[in-house]
Amino acid sequence: MAKTKVDLTWQELEIGAVVTSPGNASEYRTGDWRSLRPVWNRDRCVKCGICYIFCPDAAINETTEGWFEADLYYCKGCGICAHECPTLSIKMVEEEE
């Protein structure tokens, strides 16, 4: 895309602000909302994948070795993963830390 959505002028919007390209919610950076960031402790993690399943933004990816980590472009810092993790492997830390 030549122009990002943030640069669109009012003239460039479709009539009724209709969105004509399906699936473009993936361009939306929900990571901007975050004030807390999930940090994984691999010493405790049992690779059960519960965090992956519960993340409401599908922001958690599985690595080739079977660990899990958040894509910070999308992770909005809700803390659900940390809440659901049965082994308390995820800690929410302040963004500044």
Added chain:
Amino acid sequence: MGNRIGLEVSLSAAEAVKMANVDCIAAYPITPQTHIVEHLSELVNDGHLDAEFIPVESEHSAMSVCAGVSAAGARVFTCTSSQGLALMNEIVHIVASMRLPIVTILANRSLSGPLSIWNDHTDVMSIRDCGWIQVFANNGQEVFDHVLFGFKVAENENVMLPLMIHIDGFILTHVIEPVEFWEKDQVEKYLPVFKPVHSLHPDKPVTMGAFGMPFIFSEAKVAQDEPLIQSKSVITAAWKELGDITGRYYKPVETYRNDDAETLFITQGSYGDTVSLVVDELREEGKSVGLVMDRLWRPFPFNEFRDAVKNADNLIIIDRAISYGGQGGPLAIELRSVMYGEKNQPAITNFICGLAGRDMTIKDFKNIYQRAMEKVKGITLEEDYEYYGVRGK
């Protein structure tokens, strides 16, 4: 032209909707709009109109159905009144931002409370800023013509906005008037088949009514306001074409004996017809009086209005709604602002009258004229506005 028929205005409005060949009507009955939807349901039931009639459970649903139908690319009509409009309010605003060319008749009735079913413009003014094109029709013929006009303008590819026709409840809806019907071929020529710019279809999926984050919301609002402002040229062209077919030429601001008048009454809706008689009587008494009727309410015709009142010293603005705690009726507030900074600013007096169907006769308007003259001569205190005929005031 077709036949001239004596018919209740509500029924002729429904017949005009039939002639517009709508695909769907979604409506909930409410006084004084009832006869319009009742007649439409009969037309559909009896096979005179090939359309879906969706009897919804509320006005909120009525406008929601209209949104869906219009988004699917079909022509849709609804009508309501007062509390019904209040209940559909949420969707009224949304369909404007979605640019869905829904046509609605609002049978003007006072907003409760106290509970009332009678006519004034408090419901009109409650949605002044909803982003629809809004026109007043002043008699049965105008209602008929403006249904066809409404779809033509709303569905114009450069407009694509919902359009509301204001008609006075009871004063028009329940009155039998002669109405000249159009011929079928005239309608077909005037009103082309609706071609939506975007529509919901699996072959070309789109998202309508998506949310707008702060970074895009203002742009989306300008993209909504600009076409409303620009729609005026489409509106005047549609009136011109209508005039060429019917011989009835409508204007954004209608005038009567205004050119040389020192004092002008300013009205909206069916009061214009009454006040035109007042003007004649006052003229016979040697008074220099005229009348200016605002037909197009949104987009507001600034230049036409200023031009219509440019020779007048006094404007008597008749309001049929209240802006509680404000500077008068909504029309007066608007027009004071329109005239602000003009070279020859007229003295503006404002009367709020005829609320909830209280009769306003020729004598009442003459009283208002008298009172306005006292005010501009400084005989009585100049206030921003006055409630006419209220006991104890």
